[in-house]
Amino acid sequence: MGPRFVRRIPVYVVLLFGTALMVLPLLWMVSTSLASTKYVTTFPPKLFPDSFAFANYGRIFSDTDLGRYLFNSVVIVIPSMIGQVVASSFAGYALARLRAPGRRIWFVVTLATLMIPYEATIVPTFVTFQYLGWINTFWPLIVPQLFGSGYSIFLMRQFIMQIPTEYDEAARLDGLGYFGIWRRIIVPLSVPALATVAIFTFTFQWGNFLGPLIYINDPDKYPLALGLYAMTQTSNVGQTPDWNLIMAGGMLLTVPMVMVYFFGQRFLYEGGNALGQIRV
């Protein structure tokens, strides 16, 4: 423990305090999910339950519909991720590399879409999906993801612009066309940005609440976030919500997100760094 460490003690104190604020609520969530009674009413709540009911994690699949909700979420999230990644990478490549009349306009339009809140278009979009007969299907949740989004395209473009153009030139001399360059040069070299887009899409779709709330009516088709919410509402019909199971469901919702971040974080830093060169 050198003097450097001693000088940094205040830093550690602040960070440890911050970490406690960030992590303790989560530990409490884990502990509640392992509680054996559904009435979680002790105050102040205990960080460690008297007994660990690991069976709760089995019960969420046998006694509740959470398994089905989980399946629905996966069905929605996977095509969304693929669609976002491919479409954003296409558009990002075009905007970063290909010269064409109108390119600047399309770039400005892309940035402008960031200013259009999802809610501003929600009524006509809803009406359109309704006429298409898509209410109560996953399509209204998946299809809008297949076109890319302003944010991911912007990120892709920024990242691709950092890739030296010499690679493209070399590939062109090798006889590759534009698609070949995208496929063999741009995609492999922009993995961090692609991963970032995939992670953002996952994060958005996994926790998406408003979309399913509006479009999905059939409880069998609820994704996890909405299904979990519905489980907390049972006291309105004379039942006490099973708080331990709901918290276990909360873990089910949380753990995949944490894992995606944990394995994707090195990409996030690289991908996010591309935003450092923003020039709006």
Next chain:
Amino acid sequence: MARSRRSPVRRPWSNRTRETVAFYLFMLPWIVGILALYAVPLVASVVLSFTNWDLFQPPQWVGLRNYASLLTGEGSNFWLALRNTAYYAAILVPVNLALSIAFAMLLNQPIVLRRWFRTAFYLPSTIPIVAVVMLWSWLLAPSGIVNSLLSVVGVDGPAWLVDPDRVKDGLIIMGVWQLGGGVVLFLAALQGIPRYLYEATTIDGAGPWRQFRSITVPMLSPIILFNLINGIIGALQVFTQVYVVTQGHNAGALMMVPFLYENAFEFNKMGYASAIAVLLFVMIMLLTLVILRWSRRWVHYEGEVS
């Protein structure tokens, strides 16, 4: 590497045309998306906002009546929703910006277990909002952990999430807890600041505060701008937290999007809801443009460091 199977000579188009065609082919999904998900619906929102429509009977043209009753009608909840949303955004966004920068700078120090600390700070922001609310409705309960801690320092904590005057503060606390996304962006940007900039000023005898003012902030300014705009847009669009906490029964947390939602999807007032949507869009656009204009005074791009 496979060589091209086609001979380049056979192509009938000029290089420029080919590049243009390729551009539009690559852009095709996104252009369709812009039209189908943004342009057409936005125009349709504006048109619908001049009608009275319950989804069942044919829409009736009512001119500006929806706007009039939103903005000046007796008993209109628009201003309440706007006030609540503005309060939420005006506190959450600056607090999150300041704390994100502060924590990012601490986490950028050469400390032990750095990776673990970073993960800890990012963790909450990965948690879906439905789970966050479940968690915090316990922590912020009148005799919950937060108030127990406050009572240690002699503060009598309020009934966060229940009291109409405090519920927005409770929602802000949840928002601050999830600041990790901003921390990551700032960390990434901090790592991109060349060391020599700091070394040069150290020789000049500049203290840490001056270094922060004259190097860190300017170098971070593009990300600050990005987070500021994103944060404001996000705060104005807050929905899930409000809905899950109050189901719309607590007027203290009536915000723009929940207000839009209840009119569109609970009361079937599609025209009225479209008018809210249009006003929300105009507000976001104006705010963004004002901030962008203002940012010219303080955002520095690389090579411009003073």
Next chain:
Amino acid sequence: MKRRAALRATAVMVAAAVGIGLAACGSDTEQQGSADQADLVMSIWGSTNDTKTYQERADAYTAAHPGVKVTVKNIPIENYDQQVDTMIAGGSSPDIILVDSTRGPALASRGAILDLTPKIQSAGLKLEDTVDANRITGYNLKGKQFALPDRGGNLVFYYNRTMFEKANVPLPKAGWTWDEFTDAARKLTIVQGGKTTQYGVAIDNWPQAVESVTRSFGGTILTEGLDGPAIDSPQFRTGLQTYNDLATKLKVSPTLQDYADFGQNVNRDALFAQGKTAMIWAGLWDIPDFVKQGLSFGIAPPPSPDPVNPTMMAFGTGLAVGSRSKQQDAAWEVVRYMFSVDGQKPIVANQQDVPSAKALIPEWEKALPQGVSYAELTKASNQVFSAPRPPQANQIAKQVEQDLYPFFTGGATVEEATSTAASHIKAVLAGS
């Protein structure tokens, strides 16, 4: 070049807009299937017991008509209106829709559910033969019968027998006064070390209880003609104030703040189930859950501050046929069957609720769990009232709930809260 891109963009936009317009014109309902060959969807809200009971009743119909199958979809009550609307608007209307007196008028006035009057007439059905006449009017809007009564029942008062006996307090009975009630509530409240461990009663801002209690003080939310607010009347204010005084002044009930300490979405029913309160206002549908918790409890009419006023809001549900259902004939036949005495039997067998059929009431009373008697309620049957609703009922209900909320949390006086609500109700009724 730029111009060409713009042109193309315009063309695509126009094409898309036309497409939407065309789709809009082609959404007429065409009838499919016949009365004895259909796959029907029935939307309900409620507990798992409710789902089970409705499915049993549907399956009983299927047993007799093998071509007709009914799938029961249970939608959380908080989202029920919105999701049913979405399904109807989205072209996948439920064929049979469970409604109550709040949601029914809104759906009926929008033409989302069918006017059943012609069908009732051509079937020669006399509703009064099966159910009480005051049950029928609850599902009638301007002379159009939009649903058949399904479940009956009304708001009642639950008491925890164990707690009463332990405290040696006489059990609630028909005609007990507000003073007797507050006296009992005081005796049943247990405070230990400054913390209330048992509440005498548990009240909250549940609209049906608020409406019943204020009604027993002579107050109503709307005027009799349903054309204006009456929520700011002295009677309503007195009722509301006296009700909330239980929590804030007498401290025999938890306040909304106190509820938050029991966890998100824990309400009076849950507190009663957990044995934390001696009395609650609630619906009869709670009985099975309380039995499951092993509680010893009874039901009685709520306390009455003034015998001339009713105390118990009629609940119950009705069954409607979606006007955009593609199998209306089959749906109507199922509804007709479920309305019949035979069709209502599972409601009794599963102790789901009170059946609307008069003939089943004795059987229902007999099927009540041990120790739970309906006798006191039968004596007070004149205390039941139904509240007629305007088409804007659900918007008014939500607005009133929002406006009274600050009163329940102590942030507004009863005058302030009810005046705000009154001005909001005026605006809603005026069509904004």
